[in-house]
Amino acid sequence: xxxxxxxxxxxxxxxxSLGDTAALVGRCLRRSTRQLDTLLLAVMLPVMLLxxxxxxxxxxxxxxxxxxxxxxxxxxxxxxxxxAATTAVxxxxxxxxxxxxxxxxxxxxxxxxxTGHVVASMARNAVSTALVVGIxxxxxxxxxxxxxxxxxxxxxxxxxxAALTWIAVAIGVVASGPEAASGFTFAILFIPYVSxxxxxxxxxxxxxxxxxxxxxxxPVADTLRALLLGTPAGSSAGAAIAWCVGLLLVxxxxxxxxxxxxx
Numbered sequence: 001x002x003x004x005x006x007x008x009x010x011x012x013x014x015x016x017s018l019g020d021t022a023a024l025v026g027r028c029l030r031r032s033t034r035q036l037d038t039l040l041l042a043v044m045l046p047v048m049l050l051x052x053x054x055x056x057x058x059x060x061x062x063x064x065x066x067x068x069x070x071x072x073x074x075x076x077x078x079x080x081x082x083x084a085a086t087t088a089v090x091x092x093x094x095x096x097x098x099x100x101x102x103x104x105x106x107x108x109x110x111x112x113x114x115t116g117h118v119v120a121s122m123a124r125n126a127v128s129t130a131l132v133v134g135i136x137x138x139x140x141x142x143x144x145x146x147x148x149x150x151x152x153x154x155x156x157x158x159x160x161x162a163a164l165t166w167i168a169v170a171i172g173v174v175a176s177g178p179e180a181a182s183g184f185t186f187a188i189l190f191i192p193y194v195s196x197x198x199x200x201x202x203x204x205x206x207x208x209x210x211x212x213x214x215x216x217x218x219p220v221a222d223t224l225r226a227l228l229l230g231t232p233a234g235s236s237a238g239a240a241i242a243w244c245v246g247l248l249l250v251x252x253x254x255x256x257x258x259x260x261x262x263x
Contacts, residue, residue, distance in 0.1 A: 043124075046079040046132045053198065054139065063200055072136045073224040074197030077217060079128045080161045081192060084168035085185035087121040091172025092181035114169045114255045121165045122158065129157060144230035153227040159244040160220055164188060166251025173258045197221040216243035 053075065054068050063070035091114075137143065145153060168185055175181035194208060195201070195217035201209050212218055219239035226233035 043128050043131060045082060046075060046128050047135055049078060050075045050132055050136060051139075061199060062203075066140070066142065068136065068139065068141050069229060070225065071198055072133070072141050073221050073228060074192060074195075075132055075136075076129055076157060076224065077160065077197055077221055078189075078192050079132060080125055080157070080164050081185075081189045083121050083125040083128065083161065084164040084188050085182060086124070087117050087165050088168035088172040088175065088181040088185045089178045090120075091117055091169050092175040092178045095173060095175070096177050114166075114173075114259060117169055117172075118162065118165045121168075122161055125157075125161045143228045145228050146230065149227045149230055153224055156220065156224055156227065156240060156244070159241070159248065163244045163247035163251060166248055166255055168251075170251050170254040170258055173255060191215060192217045192221070195221055216247065219243060 050072070053071050058067035058071070061067055133141070168188065171184045172181045175184055192198070194204075195212050195215040197217055201212040201218065204212055219236040220243065222236040223233045223240040225231075226236070
């Protein structure tokens with residue numbers, strides 16, 4: 001059985017807070033490695049989606065470029081959604097099992113408890129994303145990004161994953177159980193489909209085109225595509241960063257408040 005060094009303290013010093021957070025991060029990382037079925041699904045599902053979109057749908061879709069070059073950024077963002085859904089279920093499981101009540105009774109930061117789940121989610125997403133991009137390169141993804149472009153792309157992906165994960169954590173805290181959390185995160189999985197992640201928004205019906213232009217995934221997908229292909233990102237870069245930072249702050253604040261108030 002995994003034990004955590006969360007001995008109550010009379011004062012919550014910065015060093016103690018960091019130690020508590022590190023212990024909770026370690027717990028969630030070890031938990032991820034022990035859930036082999038979930039870990040394999042999180043890694044293999046994005047690869048299967050990539051192959052399906054490229055080889056099943058790619059020949060019928062006109063994206064104005066090679067479809068694999070167009071769709072890889074979308075698959076990367078969809079991977080983040082699946083990772084966030086898994087995190088919401090994990091948090092809801094901890095809540096219904098009573099583990100969160102035990103943590104809440106201890107003098108530790110609320111965000112420290114949540115940070116463990118976020119770090120584990122980002123670690124899983126890093127593996128899945130690296131695998132998707134690696135296989136995409138093997139099957140013909142023609143990335144022309146410079147070193148700076150790759151660094152910027154990785155930073156944007158990390159920011160997007162962190163934003164979605166904190167939103168998912170907040171959902172997991174208030175959900176009545178793991179099944180409810182999985183249902184609530186359906187929207188996170190669906191949103192990329194009504195954006196520029198998989199098809200140009202101009203190809204959609206007029207009503208959906210307006211929705212896609214207002215979808216936060218659209219500027220993120222457009223910016224990530226531009227970074228990976230070595231083309232100008234234009235105004236989408238600023239919008240992408242603003243959306244990601246805004247969602248991250250909303251999710252982080254909501255998760256902390258809900259954790260303290262949840263009974």
